[in-house]
Amino acid sequence: MKVAKLRALLLAPTLALSALLLAAAPPPPTPDKAKSKPAEPQPEAKPVPKVNPKIFDEALQDYFDGKQRQAAGKLFAYVEATAQTEENYAWAQYFLAKSLIELGLRHAGGVYLTKIARERSNPTVLPRALEELRYLTEVPHDETMIDEQVFGALDLGFLPEETAGFAHYHQGLWDLQVGSERWALIHFAKLKEGTAEASRAKFAVLVTRLKERKEASKEMVEDFLALAEDEKLSQETRNESRLAVARLRYEKRDYEGALEAYEKVQLPPLDPGRATLYLEEAWARYQLGQIHAAMGLLTTLDAPVFHNEFLPDKYLLRAMIYKDLCHYLPAKRAAKELTRRFAESLEAIREREDLTKDIRLRRAASAQGATKRAAKFLESLTLEGERVGRYAGNFGERLYAHLTKLYDLSHAEAQRIYEQRLNESVRAEADKLLRSAEQVRLMEYEVGLKLYERVKRGAKLVVPEDDAEITSAQVAYTFEGEYWNDELRDYRVRLKSRCIEEAAR
Amino acid sequence: MRKLPVVLLLVFPAIASAQVPELENPGTIQAVQERQYRLNHELGFGVGVLPLDAFYKGLLAQLSYTTHFSDQLAWRVVRGAYSYNVNTGLRTQLVRDFNVNPTAFEQVQWMVGSDVVWSPFYGKTAFLNRSVSHFEIFFVGGGSVLNLQNSSGGPGVFRPAVNFGLGARLFSSKHLSYRLDLADNVVISKDKGVFNVPSIQLSAAINFGVTE
Numbered sequence: 001m002k003v004a005k006l007r008a009l010l011l012a013p014t015l016a017l018s019a020l021l022l023a024a025a026p027p028p029p030t031p032d033k034a035k036s037k038p039a040e041p042q043p044e045a046k047p048v049p050k051v052n053p054k055i056f057d058e059a060l061q062d063y064f065d066g067k068q069r070q071a072a073g074k075l076f077a078y079v080e081a082t083a084q085t086e087e088n089y090a091w092a093q094y095f096l097a098k099s100l101i102e103l104g105l106r107h108a109g110g111v112y113l114t115k116i117a118r119e120r121s122n123p124t125v126l127p128r129a130l131e132e133l134r135y136l137t138e139v140p141h142d143e144t145m146i147d148e149q150v151f152g153a154l155d156l157g158f159l160p161e162e163t164a165g166f167a168h169y170h171q172g173l174w175d176l177q178v179g180s181e182r183w184a185l186i187h188f189a190k191l192k193e194g195t196a197e198a199s200r201a202k203f204a205v206l207v208t209r210l211k212e213r214k215e216a217s218k219e220m221v222e223d224f225l226a227l228a229e230d231e232k233l234s235q236e237t238r239n240e241s242r243l244a245v246a247r248l249r250y251e252k253r254d255y256e257g258a259l260e261a262y263e264k265v266q267l268p269p270l271d272p273g274r275a276t277l278y279l280e281e282a283w284a285r286y287q288l289g290q291i292h293a294a295m296g297l298l299t300t301l302d303a304p305v306f307h308n309e310f311l312p313d314k315y316l317l318r319a320m321i322y323k324d325l326c327h328y329l330p331a332k333r334a335a336k337e338l339t340r341r342f343a344e345s346l347e348a349i350r351e352r353e354d355l356t357k358d359i360r361l362r363r364a365a366s367a368q369g370a371t372k373r374a375a376k377f378l379e380s381l382t383l384e385g386e387r388v389g390r391y392a393g394n395f396g397e398r399l400y401a402h403l404t405k406l407y408d409l410s411h412a413e414a415q416r417i418y419e420q421r422l423n424e425s426v427r428a429e430a431d432k433l434l435r436s437a438e439q440v441r442l443m444e445y446e447v448g449l450k451l452y453e454r455v456k457r458g459a460k461l462v463v464p465e466d467d468a469e470i471t472s473a474q475v476a477y478t479f480e481g482e483y484w485n486d487e488l489r490d491y492r493v494r495l496k497s498r499c500i501e502e503a504a505r
Numbered sequence: 506m507r508k509l510p511v512v513l514l515l516v517f518p519a520i521a522s523a524q525v526p527e528l529e530n531p532g533t534i535q536a537v538q539e540r541q542y543r544l545n546h547e548l549g550f551g552v553g554v555l556p557l558d559a560f561y562k563g564l565l566a567q568l569s570y571t572t573h574f575s576d577q578l579a580w581r582v583v584r585g586a587y588s589y590n591v592n593t594g595l596r597t598q599l600v601r602d603f604n605v606n607p608t609a610f611e612q613v614q615w616m617v618g619s620d621v622v623w624s625p626f627y628g629k630t631a632f633l634n635r636s637v638s639h640f641e642i643f644f645v646g647g648g649s650v651l652n653l654q655n656s657s658g659g660p661g662v663f664r665p666a667v668n669f670g671l672g673a674r675l676f677s678s679k680h681l682s683y684r685l686d687l688a689d690n691v692v693i694s695k696d697k698g699v700f701n702v703p704s705i706q707l708s709a710a711i712n713f714g715v716t717e
Contacts, residue, residue: 270635296534322531473540475540477535479533487538492534496532
């Protein structure tokens with residue numbers, strides 16, 4: 001039972017990891033997507049005022065003088081009043097997008113860059129627009145609009161090498177997401193060896209294979225190990241590779257190897273790290289019998305920085321350690337802590353209430369994968385929408401009205417996508433909680449039996465194992481409830497066993 | 506004897522209540538870390554002042570070499586300081602208005618010495634919750650020889666002294682640290698008895714051969 005639980009524990013983050021990687025993956029289009037927006041009576045559109053073509057030069061002058069607000073208004077007026085076939089039309093769109101991005105309206109800027117990519121009216125502007133869109137993919141963005149409709153559908157024949165590589169990578173990711181590894185590999189094969197995209201593609205393929213296969217092969221571990229040392233990948237992706245190695249080794253019961261991989265995860269100075277990393281390391285140490293170190297990691301997870309983390313297993317592992325050391329009352333209390341802490345969520349599950357209304361489950365579901373990205377995009381849209389009002393005076397009535405409408409529509413769509421993803425992921429979190437609650441009940445029962453077990457005559461206390469001495473190269477700070485980020489991986493708990501063994505007669 | 510039951514009644518609940526936290530939260534927790542900064546051979550360059558004498562103020566420049574036996578114990582093998590002295594207004598007034606003999610004012614010209622350094626405190630501190638700095642606090646004790654001269658010039662006299670003090674070191678990197686020393690040389694002189702020459706110094710210490 002324990003092993004099955006652990007497998008589930010390790011598989012869940014792996015699946016989450018794969019979801020993270022497939023950043024370009026939007027949810028499958030729903031047939032009722034269009035229906036969800038009720039048709040509203042359109043107000044009669046005001047006629048577009050004619051503009052002097054010189055306004056384009058004035059706008060460019062404003063832009064290069066650092067007056068993006070003024071430039072945006074003029075460029076919008078020019079774009080509105082000019083035919084697509086005009087030579088400067090695409091340039092006006094490009095500089096309008098740049099102005100909006102520099103004013104903090106990234107989504108609106110992205111919309112104009114996307115228009116350039118779709119319309120392709122000026123081949124000299126297109127590579128620049130795609131380059132800007134590449135930067136936008138590094139922050140919360142509209143995945144459907146940029147990843148799927150631009151990079152996922154781009155004709156790759158005419159693009160500069162770097163942009164084509166990025167588009168190939170995204171199209172490969174999309175193929176992976178829909179389950180066509182063969183097509184994905186065709187795209188990935190076109191990536192130049194030694195580029196960051198090539199390394200990221202290898203990682204994506206490995207994660208997808210890991211998700212699909214039950215057993216992890218030795219080659220897969222080695223491939224992940226190679227990626228963990230690949231300097232072209234970001235530190236975060238290298239850490240993900242190390243975590244994947246650790247999880248695979250754990251699955252194969254190579255706990256020493258798993259621990260070695262966990263220890264190689266590099267965090268920036270004073271970065272608290274990720275709660276799941278500590279919990280997984282604690283399980284590995286527990287399996288190795290290093291229960292004091294495992295208990296130290298559980299202490300880490302009590303730090304305020306992890307207060308909102310959804311880690312039901314933490315209470316279970318703590319109860320198991322106390323039980324192993326025959327501290328039955330603390331074991332019982334640690335087990336009960338789970339049901340006490342998550343009482344409202346468990347009640348909501350039992351009563352079949354709307355789980356998205358439960359604050360803990362909602363927070364846990366929004367903390368990872370596609371739901372996290374959707375939540376961040378929604379948040380950024382809210383902020384940008386508020387920002388539009390600040391520029392109302394400079395933008396002029398028409399641009400202001402246009403942006404307000406754009407942000408309202410985008411926000412509604414982002415909200416819909418977020419709710420859809422939240423509904424899916426909140427159920428997964430609820431399952432996780434239920435499994436842990438089940439284990440805890442079993443633990444409480446086992447502890448109850450032990451608690452009232454009779455001590456036989458001649459029994460004596462087990463000789464406690466010696467705690468590792470502190471060497472001269474080490475320094476020890478007694479923990480008094482104050483958490484320091486630089487100490488989070490270094491807590492050591494001294495806990496004597498209270499187990500009694502029966503004397504040989 | 507009649508008091509015994511009362512005493513027992515008072516003592517046992519106290520013992521029992523002391524056991525409750527241990528039962529509820531058993532164990533002790535320590536953060537055990539590798540010592541980030543360890544010293545081996547230390548070369549110090551310092552500047553400071555001799556602030557006490559009312560008739561002059563000494564501006565010190567000091568060089569020192571220290572060898573560290575362990576993280577707690579070190580021997581400052583040698584330190585040598587030269588003092589550039591600046592007369593105070595009081596001394597000028599005494600000489601000018603009251604014709605006091607300038608030879609009456611003895612000034613420290615230089616001093617050399619050696620000390621044992623004991624560093625029992627090693628810790629860290631958070632700066633605005635943004636960075637962590639490590640420091641140590643140490644005590645010094647040793648001996649010095651001071652060269653004292655009259656302000657009018659002439660040959661100096663040597664005086665032995667007992668040196669003691671305390672200081673703090675702020676680590677900047679494995680090779681560089683900054684230290685603040687507060688020390689007092691208790692000078693033993695036949696004609697003037699015992700007098701103090703305190704000093705305040707700020708120095709940069711370069712560490713060679715870091716113990717990993």
